[in-house]
Amino acid sequence: MTNMQRWLESEQAPQGVAELLAAARPPRPLDAVTRARSRRRLATMTALPAAASVVFWIKSVALGAVLGSVVTAVVVVPKWHATAVPSAVAPVTQTNRAGRAVQRAPEQAPVEVVPEASAAPSATSAASAAPIIGNSNRTLPTPSEQAIDDRLGREIQLLERARQLLSVDPNRAMATLDEHRLEFGSGTLMLERQFLEVEALLRLGRRDQAIARAADLRARAPGSLYERRLSHLLGNE
Amino acid sequence: MKGWRSRRHSPSVTTTLAANRLAEPDVVLDVTQLHDEYADFVWRSLQRLGVQPSSLEDALQDVFVVVHRRLDTYDASSKISTWLFGICLRVASAHRRRAYMNHEQGNLDLNEPSDDGPLADPEENAMRHEAQRRLEQGLEAMALERRAVFVMFEIEGMPATAIAEILDIPAGTVHSRLHKARAEFTAAIARQELTPRVGGLP
Numbered sequence: 218m219t220n221m222q223r224w225l226e227s228e229q230a231p232q233g234v235a236e237l238l239a240a241a242r243p244p245r246p247l248d249a250v251t252r253a254r255s256r257r258r259l260a261t262m263t264a265l266p267a268a269a270s271v272v273f274w275i276k277s278v279a280l281g282a283v284l285g286s287v288v289t290a291v292v293v294v295p296k297w298h299a300t301a302v303p304s305a306v307a308p309v310t311q312t313n314r315a316g317r318a319v320q321r322a323p324e325q326a327p328v329e330v331v332p333e334a335s336a337a338p339s340a341t342s343a344a345s346a347a348p349i350i351g352n353s354n355r356t357l358p359t360p361s362e363q364a365i366d367d368r369l370g371r372e373i374q375l376l377e378r379a380r381q382l383l384s385v386d387p388n389r390a391m392a393t394l395d396e397h398r399l400e401f402g403s404g405t406l407m408l409e410r411q412f413l414e415v416e417a418l419l420r421l422g423r424r425d426q427a428i429a430r431a432a433d434l435r436a437r438a439p440g441s442l443y444e445r446r447l448s449h450l451l452g453n454e
Numbered sequence: 455m456k457g458w459r460s461r462r463h464s465p466s467v468t469t470t471l472a473a474n475r476l477a478e479p480d481v482v483l484d485v486t487q488l489h490d491e492y493a494d495f496v497w498r499s500l501q502r503l504g505v506q507p508s509s510l511e512d513a514l515q516d517v518f519v520v521v522h523r524r525l526d527t528y529d530a531s532s533k534i535s536t537w538l539f540g541i542c543l544r545v546a547s548a549h550r551r552r553a554y555m556n557h558e559q560g561n562l563d564l565n566e567p568s569d570d571g572p573l574a575d576p577e578e579n580a581m582r583h584e585a586q587r588r589l590e591q592g593l594e595a596m597a598l599e600r601r602a603v604f605v606m607f608e609i610e611g612m613p614a615t616a617i618a619e620i621l622d623i624p625a626g627t628v629h630s631r632l633h634k635a636r637a638e639f640t641a642a643i644a645r646q647e648l649t650p651r652v653g654g655l656p
Binding site: 220221223224225231233234236237238239240241242243244245246247251252254255256258259260262263392395396398399402403429 | 485486489490493494497498501502508511512514515516518519520522548552582585586588589592605607608609610611614629632636639640643647
């Protein structure tokens with residue numbers, strides 16, 4: 218392989234190309250302020266996971282318990298009821314009060330219903346069972362729907378964390394928003410993230426960047442609620 | 455090739471951290487240390503890969519977020535700079551896609567302060583901006599790996615051996631990428647001349 222020469226130095230460049238290359242700006246170096254800001258945000262981010270993982274662990278355990286209850290209530294109990302107490306439903310569905318109990322039934326179901334299986338069903342046990350039977354026709358989310366829910370849930374979780382951090386530690390809020398951007402890019406809640414970025418930049422005293430980000434958001438969502446929220450945040454800028 | 459050393463990214467390709475890692479596999483790499491040593495390299499690489507000035511800081515942060523998450527997957531089989539460059543490629547690609555979705559592709563950030571200082575002649579200024587816009591469009595026509603090689607060689611004036619060392623590829627591969635990049639660039643510039651810009655200068 219022969220040594221290649223730069224077009225600018227060899228005079229072999231196609232017509233017009235050398236002029237374009239001569240106009241090029243070489244990559245500019247990283248300035249000290251940006252470097253320090255980036256490092257600070259990174260340091261904040263690396264400090265987050267240890268505390269966050271405990272919170273997520275607790276949340277995931279709680280989520281697992283709730284999901285387990287729902288699955289038991291929707292799948293197991295109706296089967297048991299269909300075979301064991303087929304006539305218990307009719308009298309209960311008459312009152313509105315029973316209908317109100319519906320909303321709390323899934324969490325209570327595994328605890329309350331299973332021990333009563335051996336006893337004769339009372340009015341109250343039937344009341345808690347009624348909505349469950351009513352719900353048995355409901356379809357469970359498909360795996361893809363579940364994935365979408367999980368994804369959206371994660372987006373909400375990140376943005377909510379960023380929102381809470383805004384007033385106490387805008388640097389960490391910004392780091393969390395970076396995390397959202399990296400994970401979801403133009404995800405469902407991208408506009409909300411951009412709005413929070415504007416607020417975080419303002420709190421960090423980077424007003425020019427906040428205004429630029431706000432202009433971008435306005436262009437993406439003209440006439441939306443964000444315009445009003447931005448006007449409230451930035452005034453007429 | 456004179457002059458590239460003065461603009462050379464810091465640190466040099468063989469760095470303290472990389473050397474430590476190779477010498478002692480048990481050395482734990484810390485992301486903030488990596489940031490201290492490689493932020494400048496990442497910053498320049500992202501520019502070479504076409505990340506617009508307005509997105510640079512976000513992209514820099516994105517790279518180190520990935521580094522933070524994936525640090526345990528790094529093995530000493532490649533140089534840290536090469537590993538980082540791979541991450542830069544993916545982040546730059548994501549930014550490029552996003553810019554394309556937002557119709558920002560090929561638009562120079564003309565509000566960005568110029569390194570050349572203020573130009574007295576507005577006409578000369580306009581011509582320079584136009585040349586930079588066309589150059590950027592030509593660069594956009596290339597695949598990112600080739601773009602990086604082209605920018606390092608043709609614009610930054612780095613020798614092929616240094617490029618090969620950074621990217622951890624044979625010098626022959628540098629030459630072949632450069633050859634293809636030049637062909638793509640020339641073709642893109644020729645296309646520009648066939649389709650003059652509607653509306654004149656920005």
